[in-house]
Amino acid sequence: MAPKGDSQAKLYPGRPPRLLYATCMLSVIINLAAFWLLTGPRIQPNDFAELEMPYLYSPAQHAVRQIVVKFTRGLADDIPIYERHPSTEVDEAWRSLYSVAENKISEAEAVKMPNHTWPLYRMPGNYMIALDVFHQLHCLDMLRQRIHHSSNYNYTWVPISHLRHCIGAIRQALMCASDISTVVFQWSEQQQIAEQRDDVLHMCRDFEQIRGWAAEHQFVAQEDDFNAVHRH
Numbered sequence: 001m002a003p004k005g006d007s008q009a010k011l012y013p014g015r016p017p018r019l020l021y022a023t024c025m026l027s028v029i030i031n032l033a034a035f036w037l038l039t040g041p042r043i044q045p046n047d048f049a050e051l052e053m054p055y056l057y058s059p060a061q062h063a064v065r066q067i068v069v070k071f072t073r074g075l076a077d078d079i080p081i082y083e084r085h086p087s088t089e090v091d092e093a094w095r096s097l098y099s100v101a102e103n104k105i106s107e108a109e110a111v112k113m114p115n116h117t118w119p120l121y122r123m124p125g126n127y128m129i130a131l132d133v134f135h136q137l138h139c140l141d142m143l144r145q146r147i148h149h150s151s152n153y154n155y156t157w158v159p160i161s162h163l164r165h166c167i168g169a170i171r172q173a174l175m176c177a178s179d180i181s182t183v184v185f186q187w188s189e190q191q192q193i194a195e196q197r198d199d200v201l202h203m204c205r206d207f208e209q210i211r212g213w214a215a216e217h218q219f220v221a222q223e224d225d226f227n228a229v230h231r232h
């Protein structure tokens with residue numbers, strides 16, 4: 001007795017059922033894949049704009065995480081350490097925000113950056129960089145110190161040209177990030193007006209995660225690292 005498959009093959013000469021079966025399965029798979037691509041949760045129509053975003057490499061890109069952060073108003077009932085009156089404790093809190101600034105990266109990472117940077121001659125194969133967030137925070141601290149300079153607190157005197165540079169750095173950083181979190185207006189019984197409330201939720205990059213990346217890649221800079229002694 002011939003197997004059942006053989007007899008069917010004879011009924012439909014030139015169209016072996018296995019090929020038909022395979023074609024049907026392939027068609028089902030392609031249709032499912034197309035359906036998933038078009039309707040799946042991973043890609044929504046608005047995301048296509050994001051996929052076409054311009055892209056610049058950063059060695060810290062893998063440290064980027066999105067988190068929700070509630071901002072503080074810094075008013076009487078709500079003053080974080082950074083906005084308090086100068087003290088060694090406040091100064092230390094600010095310094096620790098950006099003390100991780102100087103980082104070393106590998107040559108493989110350095111060549112992927114949009115701009116070239118200086119080699120760390122003491123540690124061959126390494127290159128020196130800083131993440132701009134730490135430079136921007138340092139700049140804001142310079143402005144803070146200048147504001148409090150008269151209040152019996154003795155900060156290093158920073159020339160106005162440096163402060164102008166800092167205002168520009170912070171302005172461009174704010175415009176670059178263009179935070180679209182929504183400040184709201186709510187009735188204040190005390191003031192009898194609808195007052196602005198910016199103690200709201202924001203979508204943020206996780207600063208601690210990025211600071212952690214920088215801390216892992218930190219090197220303690222020496223004067224010579226920036227000097228011409230290494231120029232050939």
Ligand SMILES: *[C@@H]1O[C@H](CO)[C@@H](O)[C@H](O)[C@H]1NC(C)=O
Pocket residue numbers: 114115116
């Ligand atoms: C960085 O690269 C951009 C694009 O090539 C260039 O316009 C800019 O001047 C460069 N900056 C430095 C400091 O190399």
Ligand SMILES: *[C@@H]1O[C@H](CO)[C@@H](O)[C@H](O)[C@H]1NC(C)=O
Pocket residue numbers: 152153154
């Ligand atoms: C500020 O610094 C000067 C010079 O170092 C010092 O003589 C003075 O006592 C300091 N003032 C305060 C308030 O720390």
